[in-house]
Amino acid sequence: MSQPPIGVLGAMDEEVRRLREALLPTRVETTGGRDYLFGSIAGREVVLAFSRWGKVAAASTATTMIERFGVERILFTGVAGAVDPALGIGDVVVARSLVHHDLDARPFLRRFEVPLLDIVEIPVDERLARAAADAAAEVLDADLDALVPPADRRRFSMERPTVRRGLVASGDRFIADAGEVERLRTDLPGLLAVEMEGAAVAQVCHEHGVGCAVLRTISDRADHSAPVDFRAFVADVASRFSERLVQRTLERLEPSG
Numbered sequence: 096m097s098q099p100p101i102g103v104l105g106a107m108d109e110e111v112r113r114l115r116e117a118l119l120p121t122r123v124e125t126t127g128g129r130d131y132l133f134g135s136i137a138g139r140e141v142v143l144a145f146s147r148w149g150k151v152a153a154a155s156t157a158t159t160m161i162e163r164f165g166v167e168r169i170l171f172t173g174v175a176g177a178v179d180p181a182l183g184i185g186d187v188v189v190a191r192s193l194v195h196h197d198l199d200a201r202p203f204l205r206r207f208e209v210p211l212l213d214i215v216e217i218p219v220d221e222r223l224a225r226a227a228a229d230a231a232a233e234v235l236d237a238d239l240d241a242l243v244p245p246a247d248r249r250r251f252s253m254e255r256p257t258v259r260r261g262l263v264a265s266g267d268r269f270i271a272d273a274g275e276v277e278r279l280r281t282d283l284p285g286l287l288a289v290e291m292e293g294a295a296v297a298q299v300c301h302e303h304g305v306g307c308a309v310l311r312t313i314s315d316r317a318d319h320s321a322p323v324d325f326r327a328f329v330a331d332v333a334s335r336f337s338e339r340l341v342q343r344t345l346e347r348l349e350p351s352g
């Protein structure tokens with residue numbers, strides 16, 4: 096019996112374009128303004144889509160993947176701004192859990208609590224997340240020179256990138272302000288990175304009983320330099336990381352799904 100497909104979502108068009116080349120789609124369905132590309136990567140049936148930016152866009156794309164195309168797991172790939180000062184450009188963060196940093200229904204609920212779910216931190220699928228983290232460690236160890244030549248690494252001040260697991264926060268705001276990063280650090284102890292989609296996808300998956308993992312490459316420090324670094328980094332580094340990391344993650348999943 097064939098397994099349900101795995102959903103692969105990318106927040107950036109550049110990343111999805113590269114993954115599309117690996118996928119060699121056999122079918123494309125368009126709904127809600129998005130293309131859903133069907134094919135296989137590393138022998139797994141995959142549905143690939145570009146979610147667009149922001150939580151509503153990502154949640155609606157994830158919902159379509161689940162409701163219409165029957166995916167039972169979703170792997171989200173993209174970039175993030177560093178909040179933990181130990182993180183550098185090019186490091187990879189795999190979420191252990193996610194939080195909506197702009198969700199605040201006080202005084203009715205705790206700050207950041209997801210209404211009716213009674214949770215602040217939204218969990219991920221540990222097996223999928225571990226496969227992603229192990230894949231990232233392997234790629235950074237063995238494939239780095241092939242993926243990002245030393246000249247490009249110097250250009251983006253990438254030293255030796257590493258993989259971290261931990262809390263990731265999402266909100267409908269590109270953060271480019273050191274003061275805001277400082278507040279996030281205080282409000283959400285242990286926070287590693289900030290982005291604009293992961294918690295929304297994790298929430299949709301949690302509510303549908305679908306496994307989810309969120310894999311992010313650090314593109315900037317979420318301070319005043321963030322918009323400058325961002326575009327070039329995505330085009331020249333993160334899109335290559337995404338393609339390789341998704342491929343290696345899917346290779347690591349057990350054959351029975």
Ligand code: ADE
Binds near residue numbers: 174268270315316321
């Ligand atoms: N994704 C990548 N960098 C980001 C930032 N600084 N803020 C929000 N989302 C991001």
